Amino acid sequence: MGDYGRRPYTYADEIERLSDIYDDVLKTHAELVKAVKNILFKRFKDAGGCDRCGGRGWIVSGDWGDSEYIYDKHVDYHHCDNLKCTPESRNRSGLAPYYSMFDKARGCINPVVESDVFKAIAGPLDESLERTMDVIQELSYQQNNYLSGDDVVILDGEIPPVGTTWKILLYI
Numbered sequence: 001m002g003d004y005g006r007r008p009y010t011y012a013d014e015i016e017r018l019s020d021i022y023d024d025v026l027k028t029h030a031e032l033v034k035a036v037k038n039i040l041f042k043r044f045k046d047a048g049g050c051d052r053c054g055g056r057g058w059i060v061s062g063d064w065g066d067s068e069y070i071y072d073k074h075v076d077y078h079h080c081d082n083l084k085c086t087p088e089s090r091n092r093s094g095l096a097p098y099y100s101m102f103d104k105a106r107g108c109i110n111p112v113v114e115s116d117v118f119k120a121i122a123g124p125l126d127e128s129l130e131r132t133m134d135v136i137q138e139l140s141y142q143q144n145n146y147l148s149g150d151d152v153v154i155l156d157g158e159i160p161p162v163g164t165t166w167k168i169l170l171y172i
């Protein structure tokens with residue numbers, strides 16, 4: 001946090017303060033999502049979930065390496081070749097807690113964010129992050145859309161000195 005003794009508290013200060021809070025909450029959120037995935041993965045394993053397809057019932061052929069995109073590529077989907085993997089077993093296990101580009105392409109639900117565990121543990125922080133980001137964006141908008149007659153404060157530079165306030169006379 002800066003030294004606000006010499007100049008008025010500004011939009012920039014409030015945006016910085018909220019951004020710091022946002023970053024902290026985001027870190028906590030990432031930790032919680034990790035914990036949620038661990039719980040869901042244990043649940044999946046305990047219910048005999050299939051390692052081969054992650055409970056999807058299909059697998060993708062070909063070596064995709066680290067590619068994050070499937071646009072303009074031919075993707076072959078095959079039935080899962082694990083003999084123990086049946087519609088019944090998949091019904092019991094549900095989906096393993098990950099969400100791949102293939103899941104997305106096939107219209108699969110995201111088993112992490114749609115889970116009861118996520119909604120109970122990480123979901124409320126999701127909403128809080130979203131609301132904080134909305135406020136930050138609204139403040140940024142106001143900061144950049146001053147009107148004739150508004151006061152503005154110089155935050156950087158030497159001339160004019162930091163802390164100088166100006167009144168906007170023209171709306172550009």
Ligand SMILES: [Zn+2]
Nearest residue numbers: 050053080085
């Ligand atoms: Zn399977």
